[in-house]
Amino acid sequence: MGMSLQTVLSQVMLGLNNGVFYAILSLGLAVIFGLLNIVNFVHGALYMLGAYVALLGFNQLGPLLGRPDFHLNYWAALLVAPLVVGALGVLIEKTMLRRLRKFDHLYGLLLTFGLALIIQGVFTNYFNVSGDAYDGKPEVLSGVVDLGFMLFPKYRVWVIGISLVVCFGTWFVIERTKLGSYLRAGTENPELVKAFGINVPLMITLTYGFGVGLAAFAGVLAAPIYSVSPVMGSEMIITVFAVVVIGGMGSIMGSILTGLLLGMVEGFTKVVYAPASGTVIFLIMVVVLLVKPAGLFGKEA
Amino acid sequence: MKSLYSSAALSASLLLATAGLAAPPKETISDGVVKIGVLTDMSGVYSTLGGKGTQVGVEMAVKDFGGKVLGKPIVVVGADHQNKADIASAKAREWFDNEKVDMITGLLNSGCALAVQKLGGDKKRITMNTGAASTELTNGAWTPYSIHYVYDTYALGKVTGQAVVQTGGKSWFFITADYAFGQSLEGNTSLFVKKLGGKVVGSVRHPLSSADFSSYLLQAQASGAQIIGLANAGGDTINAIKQAREFGIGQKGQKLVGLLIFDTDIKSLGLNVAQGMQFTSGFYWDRDEATRAFAKRFFAIHKAMPTMDQAGAYSATMNYLKAIKLAGTDDPDAVMAKLKSMDISDFFAVHGKIRVDGRMVHDMYLMEVKKPSESKGEWDLLKIVKTVSGDEAFMPLSESTCPAVKK
Numbered sequence: 269m270g271m272s273l274q275t276v277l278s279q280v281m282l283g284l285n286n287g288v289f290y291a292i293l294s295l296g297l298a299v300i301f302g303l304l305n306i307v308n309f310v311h312g313a314l315y316m317l318g319a320y321v322a323l324l325g326f327n328q329l330g331p332l333l334g335r336p337d338f339h340l341n342y343w344a345a346l347l348v349a350p351l352v353v354g355a356l357g358v359l360i361e362k363t364m365l366r367r368l369r370k371f372d373h374l375y376g377l378l379l380t381f382g383l384a385l386i387i388q389g390v391f392t393n394y395f396n397v398s399g400d401a402y403d404g405k406p407e408v409l410s411g412v413v414d415l416g417f418m419l420f421p422k423y424r425v426w427v428i429g430i431s432l433v434v435c436f437g438t439w440f441v442i443e444r445t446k447l448g449s450y451l452r453a454g455t456e457n458p459e460l461v462k463a464f465g466i467n468v469p470l471m472i473t474l475t476y477g478f479g480v481g482l483a484a485f486a487g488v489l490a491a492p493i494y495s496v497s498p499v500m501g502s503e504m505i506i507t508v509f510a511v512v513v514i515g516g517m518g519s520i521m522g523s524i525l526t527g528l529l530l531g532m533v534e535g536f537t538k539v540v541y542a543p544a545s546g547t548v549i550f551l552i553m554v555v556v557l558l559v560k561p562a563g564l565f566g567k568e569a
Numbered sequence: 570m571k572s573l574y575s576s577a578a579l580s581a582s583l584l585l586a587t588a589g590l591a592a593p594p595k596e597t598i599s600d601g602v603v604k605i606g607v608l609t610d611m612s613g614v615y616s617t618l619g620g621k622g623t624q625v626g627v628e629m630a631v632k633d634f635g636g637k638v639l640g641k642p643i644v645v646v647g648a649d650h651q652n653k654a655d656i657a658s659a660k661a662r663e664w665f666d667n668e669k670v671d672m673i674t675g676l677l678n679s680g681c682a683l684a685v686q687k688l689g690g691d692k693k694r695i696t697m698n699t700g701a702a703s704t705e706l707t708n709g710a711w712t713p714y715s716i717h718y719v720y721d722t723y724a725l726g727k728v729t730g731q732a733v734v735q736t737g738g739k740s741w742f743f744i745t746a747d748y749a750f751g752q753s754l755e756g757n758t759s760l761f762v763k764k765l766g767g768k769v770v771g772s773v774r775h776p777l778s779s780a781d782f783s784s785y786l787l788q789a790q791a792s793g794a795q796i797i798g799l800a801n802a803g804g805d806t807i808n809a810i811k812q813a814r815e816f817g818i819g820q821k822g823q824k825l826v827g828l829l830i831f832d833t834d835i836k837s838l839g840l841n842v843a844q845g846m847q848f849t850s851g852f853y854w855d856r857d858e859a860t861r862a863f864a865k866r867f868f869a870i871h872k873a874m875p876t877m878d879q880a881g882a883y884s885a886t887m888n889y890l891k892a893i894k895l896a897g898t899d900d901p902d903a904v905m906a907k908l909k910s911m912d913i914s915d916f917f918a919v920h921g922k923i924r925v926d927g928r929m930v931h932d933m934y935l936m937e938v939k940k941p942s943e944s945k946g947e948w949d950l951l952k953i954v955k956t957v958s959g960d961e962a963f964m965p966l967s968e969s970t971c972p973a974v975k976k
Contacts, residue, residue, distance in 0.1 A: 275791070282783050398617045398804045401811070401839045412817050418787070421815045493815070494780050495807050495837060499614070503780060538775075538784035543747045546776035 278418040279535045285424050287531020288431035289486055293508045294515065294523040295435055296482035299442070302518040303455050303475045306365060306376035312505025313387040314353050314480045318487025319402070319496045320391065321349035326404040342404045345488050353484035354477040361476040366469075384502070391498035399495025427489050434485065435524045442520055451475065510553045516566020526564060598641040598899045600669040605631070605886060608660055608685060609675030609700055611649035614778060614803045618831040619677040619700050621647075622879040625871045627674060630886035638893050646670065650681045657681035658688055665692045671899055672697060672889055674718075674882050679703035679750045686715045693901050697889060699881035702802075702829060703753050704964060707926045711971045714901055715927045716908065719881035720851040722750070724933050724962040725828050726758035728849040732935050732955070733796055733826055734765040742794035743772035744785045744809060746801035754828050755800040770794045775805070782809040783816060790818050802829045807837050814842050831876045835950045840941045847937050849962075852877035852917055853951055856934075859916035874948045884917035885929075920959060926971035930959035
């Protein structure tokens with residue numbers, strides 16, 4: 269199949285667009301795994317929850333408060349959804365995950381997987397499975413921009429931009445600041461860090477809240493592009509876990525770069541042989557696991 | 570004392586059992602109950618357009634019929650096949666073998682439908698399919714006990730394909746769901762496009778339940794085709810239409826055509842995005858007084874207007890029960906004979922009849938999505954552009970490969 273430069277460039281843009289979602293979600297997983305040693309299977313459900321906070325905030329909150337004209341707008345949702353979901357994350361960590369810390373991390377995986385099923389089940393019961401449209405996309409981000417080689421929706425440009433800022437910002441905080449060094453030290457040797465007077469349990473709780481907050485943030489970004497549906501998270505999370513495995517569990521930069529890269533690989537597959545687009549990431553995962561079991565960016569144990 | 574009671578009960582039931590054996594075969598209902606099973610997607614991508622609503626339709630029909638037929642009770646059971654053919658088939662087997670289910674309806678998803686229909690043929694039980702679309706159900710996979718009630722890919726492709734080609738949409742590019750249903754829909758539509766002098770310039774097949782269609786849409790755009798045909802359903806169609814709009818596709822010259830769309834999909838998309846689209850349907854709730862009256866009652870229970878699958882399930886159940894009454898028995902052979910000879914006429918089926926291949930032929934409708942300014946209410950979504958008679962819309966018996974059709 270012949271590909272013009274134009275086709276290549278437009279697929280790079282589309283791939284990047286899908287890639288930033290993979291990146292932001294796998295980043296959250298990497299942060300949580302790095303610090304809490306938990307494979308957070310509820311991540312997809314919380315991403316979905318973020319999208320629903322935006323949707324319900326826009327459609328339902330006003331009438332609920334007795335002010336039908338009130339809409340929680342998109343910008344506010346970008347802030348509120350991560351806070352609401354982050355708070356829920358704090359609750360989950362404090363009441364459930366904390367009790368499992370002394371056990372094998374298989375238990376954490378099972379617990380979060382169960383939570384994901386419950387949350388998704390409840391939403392499936394009350395909401396339209398084929399999805400609801402989110403109408404709160406701000407006017408400034410409507411329409412398309414001419415990139416020279418293609419017309420690209422303004423909204424997607426914004427999504428790519430803000431996601432990259434958030435991803436690299438998180439990387440910077442964790443790898444390059446004092447706060448980040450506490451976090452990393454806390455995983456290595458919690459006792460020693462406690463001795464310096466740092467409240468390690470609180471730090472862990474907040475990290476979990478932050479990690480799932482990222483998922484909710486991605487959910488709000490996704491709401492205007494995809495339909496907001498109870499199954500949006502479960503469809504996404506499988507791919508994201510493959511991304512995490514390929515990048516290497518726990519590597520911050522690895523998860524970001526792998527997410528972006530695989531988004532593009534998937535994009536090109538859609539042009540070359542579309543029916544394989546759903547499986548190509550898993551094929552790569554198999555190869556990586558055989559050749560470099562710790563992942564592309566993971567440290568060998 | 571207790572043992573006295575139980576031995577009395579035992580002998581009574583023995584007597585009853587013997588009486589049952591001795592009773593004449595006519596005028597009977599097998600097992601003393603007519604049991605209808607609703608087996609469909611209750612929780613997945615298609616559950617909004619079928620799901621619980623299909624069961625509501627069936628239950629309404631049973632209630633309207635009086636809850637009893639030939640003096641015996643009618644019972645409705647429901648189950649989720651999760652869009653998996655093996656689960657569908659296992660559930661149907663359990664229903665037929667252990668739970669005395671006489672007829673299964675719903676059966677959204679062609680994969681599940683084909684599996685259950687085959688089992689029904691083996692076990693001599695009736696399947697009245699209201700959900701699935703594949704024409705295979707009335708051709709190679711036909712059984713003496715199968716009925717395909719609401720619509721199929723042939724009718725969808727023909728009515729929509731013709732309407733589009735006749736208004737100038739000559740060149741097509743398909744975005745197709747990569748499984749039996751999508752391929753069948755693309756195949757059938759292509760046939761009519763070509764027959765009328767149009768051409769198909771290309772197609773791309775995507776995995777079921779894709780979230781991102783932008784890449785496929787750009788390929789469709791680059792093909793230069795006038796028409797982008799969506800041979801998929803439910804969430805896939807919704808995402809494709811939404812994202813086409815986002816990229817400005819389908820506004821200048823190129824036109825987007827959804828080949829299988831349900832009212833609930835339009836509800837998801839919103840009129841703003843969907844306005845002006847044309848597609849084919851077997852039913853619309855706001856067609857006339859009778860459909861509105863049914864829809865109003867349905868809405869009171871289900872909080873949504875009935876789709877063609879849900880309204881079709883009501884009609885299928887009602888006519889099944891009528892046929893039992895007319896036949897004087899629930900024996901599947903006798904009931905099938907009645908169903909295929911009686912007129913099928915109610916608010917759902919206009920000029921309906923069930924052919925020898927199990928196809929229920931009835932009027933189909935070319936629909937158009939209203940502009941937001943034309944809509945007067947939450948569910949005021951569509952208008953009927955054209956009514957196409959069943960004989961014109963569905964595959965004629967002369968083209969059928971059904972073993973029951975004599976050539």
